[in-house]
Amino acid sequence: MPERAIRPGRLRRRLTLAFTLAAGLSAAALAAGSYVLVREARLSDSVDRALEQSTFNLVLANDLLADGTGPDQTDELLAAYERRGAFEVVGRTGKRTFSSSLSVRMRQVPDDLRGLVQRGDLAYERVDVAGARYLVVGGRVADADTELYYLFSEDRLFDELVQLRNILLGGVAALLLLGALAGMLLARRTLRPVARASAAAHSLAEGLLETRLPVESADEFGAWAASFNEMADALEAKIAALSEAQARERRFTADVAHELRTPLTALVAEASLLADHLERMPPEARRPAELLVQDVARLRDLVEDLMEISRIDAGQARVRRERVDLAALVPALVRSRRWDGRVRVAGDETVVETDPRRVERIVGNLVGNALEHGVGDVEVRVAQDPAGALVEVSDQGHGIPPEELPRIFDRFYKGDPARAGPGSGLGLAIALENARLLGGDLHVESDFGRGSRFTLRLPVTKPLPHGEPAVATDDEDRERPDQGGTP
Amino acid sequence: MNERVLLVEDDASIREVTSLGLEQAGFRVTQVGDGREAIVQFHHAPFDLVILDVMLPSLDGYEVCRQLRRESRVPILMVSAKGDPVDVIVGLELGADDYVRKPFELHELVARARAAVRRAAEAPDEPVLVRGDLEIDPGAFAARKGGEELPLTATEFKLLLELARRPGQVFTRELLLERVWSYEYLGDSRLVDVAVQRLRAKVEDDPKEPKLVQTVRGVGYRFAASS
Numbered sequence: 001m002p003e004r005a006i007r008p009g010r011l012r013r014r015l016t017l018a019f020t021l022a023a024g025l026s027a028a029a030l031a032a033g034s035y036v037l038v039r040e041a042r043l044s045d046s047v048d049r050a051l052e053q054s055t056f057n058l059v060l061a062n063d064l065l066a067d068g069t070g071p072d073q074t075d076e077l078l079a080a081y082e083r084r085g086a087f088e089v090v091g092r093t094g095k096r097t098f099s100s101s102l103s104v105r106m107r108q109v110p111d112d113l114r115g116l117v118q119r120g121d122l123a124y125e126r127v128d129v130a131g132a133r134y135l136v137v138g139g140r141v142a143d144a145d146t147e148l149y150y151l152f153s154e155d156r157l158f159d160e161l162v163q164l165r166n167i168l169l170g171g172v173a174a175l176l177l178l179g180a181l182a183g184m185l186l187a188r189r190t191l192r193p194v195a196r197a198s199a200a201a202h203s204l205a206e207g208l209l210e211t212r213l214p215v216e217s218a219d220e221f222g223a224w225a226a227s228f229n230e231m232a233d234a235l236e237a238k239i240a241a242l243s244e245a246q247a248r249e250r251r252f253t254a255d256v257a258h259e260l261r262t263p264l265t266a267l268v269a270e271a272s273l274l275a276d277h278l279e280r281m282p283p284e285a286r287r288p289a290e291l292l293v294q295d296v297a298r299l300r301d302l303v304e305d306l307m308e309i310s311r312i313d314a315g316q317a318r319v320r321r322e323r324v325d326l327a328a329l330v331p332a333l334v335r336s337r338r339w340d341g342r343v344r345v346a347g348d349e350t351v352v353e354t355d356p357r358r359v360e361r362i363v364g365n366l367v368g369n370a371l372e373h374g375v376g377d378v379e380v381r382v383a384q385d386p387a388g389a390l391v392e393v394s395d396q397g398h399g400i401p402p403e404e405l406p407r408i409f410d411r412f413y414k415g416d417p418a419r420a421g422p423g424s425g426l427g428l429a430i431a432l433e434n435a436r437l438l439g440g441d442l443h444v445e446s447d448f449g450r451g452s453r454f455t456l457r458l459p460v461t462k463p464l465p466h467g468e469p470a471v472a473t474d475d476e477d478r479e480r481p482d483q484g485g486t487p
Numbered sequence: 488m489n490e491r492v493l494l495v496e497d498d499a500s501i502r503e504v505t506s507l508g509l510e511q512a513g514f515r516v517t518q519v520g521d522g523r524e525a526i527v528q529f530h531h532a533p534f535d536l537v538i539l540d541v542m543l544p545s546l547d548g549y550e551v552c553r554q555l556r557r558e559s560r561v562p563i564l565m566v567s568a569k570g571d572p573v574d575v576i577v578g579l580e581l582g583a584d585d586y587v588r589k590p591f592e593l594h595e596l597v598a599r600a601r602a603a604v605r606r607a608a609e610a611p612d613e614p615v616l617v618r619g620d621l622e623i624d625p626g627a628f629a630a631r632k633g634g635e636e637l638p639l640t641a642t643e644f645k646l647l648l649e650l651a652r653r654p655g656q657v658f659t660r661e662l663l664l665e666r667v668w669s670y671e672y673l674g675d676s677r678l679v680d681v682a683v684q685r686l687r688a689k690v691e692d693d694p695k696e697p698k699l700v701q702t703v704r705g706v707g708y709r710f711a712a713s714s
Contacts, residue, residue, distance in 0.1 A: 258568075261568050261589055261590065262498050262501065262568065262589075263500070264589075264590045265498070265501050265568065265589040265590040265591065266498065266500035266501045266504055267590070268590035268591065268592060269501060269504040269505055269508060269590070269591065269592075269593050269596075270500075270504045272508070272592045272593040272594060273504060273507055273508050273511070273593055276511070300590050303590075320677075322705070323704075323705040357675075
């Protein structure tokens with residue numbers, strides 16, 4: 001896991017983000033564009049209308065001020081304007097200024113605008129007067145040294161533009177959210193087949209060979225699911241064929257071993273009879289007879305080993321558990337095989353619930369192997385740790401080259417032919433199979449040139465605490481003396 | 488010596504060499520190639536031991552064992568070629584005294600044959616033991632319960648005698664193998680377990696709740712201390 005971190009949500013997030021961005025950006029561009037267009041149109045429209053009205057106003061002023069520019073005439077003009085309404089007026093005639101309202105004064109008219117008007121142009125400019133926005137249009141009444149400025153309020157226009165902007169912004173935000181949501185759903189939907197395929201591949205890897213993907217759609221994912229299923233079909237068929245072949249092979253091994261047994265039984269019996277008469281044989285026949293006896297023993301071991309391993313392969317091996325003290329079992333085994341002189345056993349009482357015959361088989365194979373390949377004594381240590389019971393078999397032999405270690409438990413693996421012993425080549429494989437059958441395991445460590453250590457680990461199934469009625473017969477046995485005491 | 492052995496084995500080679508080995512060890516051997524013939528031969532003449540292969544034509548070894556046990560206490564040594572140890576147990580439960588797995592060394596077979604014959608023949612010179620309503624007469628090789636003779640085989644009788652001699656003492660399976668079967672390291676402790684089951688079936692009032700031959704869990708067996 002440290003070499004590459006797989007985060008399943010990443011692609012989905014990226015897809016969601018891309019979708020959201022695309023939706024958001026296009027909405028924003030659309031909104032900004034339409035805002036600018038509307039704003040320009042409204043502003044120039046406002047200018048057009050103001051100019052049109054101002055032109056008319058100036059014509060009116062021209063008429064009214066034709067007879068003079070005294071206060072009476074300007075008042076009359078203002079009154080006429082007031083009737084037209086909707087704008088304020090400020091004007092100057094000679095040195096005198098006048099205005100339609102107290103809130104507007106000549107100084108609020110920008111100088112550059114006045115400059116333009118004094119030259120005789122009709123001009124306009126937008127100004128802020130105490131927070132209110134006005135469009136100021138100025139013009140000159142040519143005959144009567146008079147400037148007139150009309151202030152059209154644009155507050156409403158700008159309020160409307162602000163409102164429009166806010167609505168558009170809100171719309172963009174809503175679209176962004178909607179886009180994110182849709183993107184998420186879409187990404188999930190799009191990636192669901194991927195997640196499903198990933199789960200399916202995982203369960204295939206776990207050994208559920210019947211796993212298939214539903215082919216739901218007629219798109220790329222559908223095609224993908226179909227070819228995934230094709231692959232799974234092929235895989236399942238292949239594995240079925242392989243395990244069938246393996247089963248056939250194992251059956252064959254079992255059959256061969258079994259069929260070999262009858263002639264082998266005769267051979268073994270004949271060889272043991274022959275062995276009794278070796279001394280009385282003529283010298284030229286004696287050596288071959290000796291060899292024959294030895295080779296029959298080898299053949300017997302091989303067939304026995306084959307039988308045992310094919311029983312285990314066929315799942316026919318039965319485990320008969322009982323309470324066993326490993327520290328007692330191992331020395332008894334060593335004595336019975338007459339290994340006393342070369343094998344040292346150490347360890348305190350270690351009671352496990354296991355099949356003693358299988359433990360004997362494992363330890364026997366390990367010690368036999370160690371004696372065969374080792375130089376000097378073999379040491380067997382029985383111990384117990386929190387993980388379980390263990391039996392260590394150490395030798396001071398040649399050790400095992402590191403490249404051979406992984407194959408040491410393979411069937412018929414004998415390592416360097418120069419160091420191969422007379423064993424069947426199945427001893428360690430059988431030991432490992434038996435260890436697993438007992439719920440334990442077998443490991444090897446080796447220091448090439450110095451020796452090897454095989455460690456058998458066995459689970460300690462805790463025996464029932466004493467005094468608890470576990471088995472009917474046990475109960476009976478304990479009750480018996482009491483019954484005897486109270487007749 | 489000169490004990491008579493009925494050797495039942497269908498493979499001619501094995502039969503011949505086994506017979507040779509047994510004869511060299513001092514047995515008188517009658518060879519038989521199938522189960523039915525074995526029953527016929529057994530009725531024809533007395534035998535001190537039957538060596539019985541499991542896989543036989545016409546009548547298999549189990550069936551022969553069952554039929555022989557119905558009428559005789561003769562020691563039976565089963566020879567099993569089958570791989571599965573359960574087959575061995577089946578033979579023992581049918582009343583065989585011991586078993587040998589194929590392929591076997593002749594020495595082993597001869598040793599077991601001798602031990603089986605000895606178990607059946609040696610009558611210990613001991614007084615009659617009385618344990619409750621159980622009477623064990625070593626001289627007559629017979630046990631009675633409530634005055635009724637129990638149909639024990641020689642091995643079962645020896646096992647009962649061994650246990651009943653010292654009521655209350657716990658015997659490990661290994662010790663019983665050594666004392667009853669006279670094996671050291673050779674035997675399989677299941678011989679003891681199966682023989683105890685068979686003994687209980689004949690001796691106990693209720694074999695499912697044994698009162699006389701008790702299990703000492705994790706150790707072995709004992710005869711109930713006298714009540």
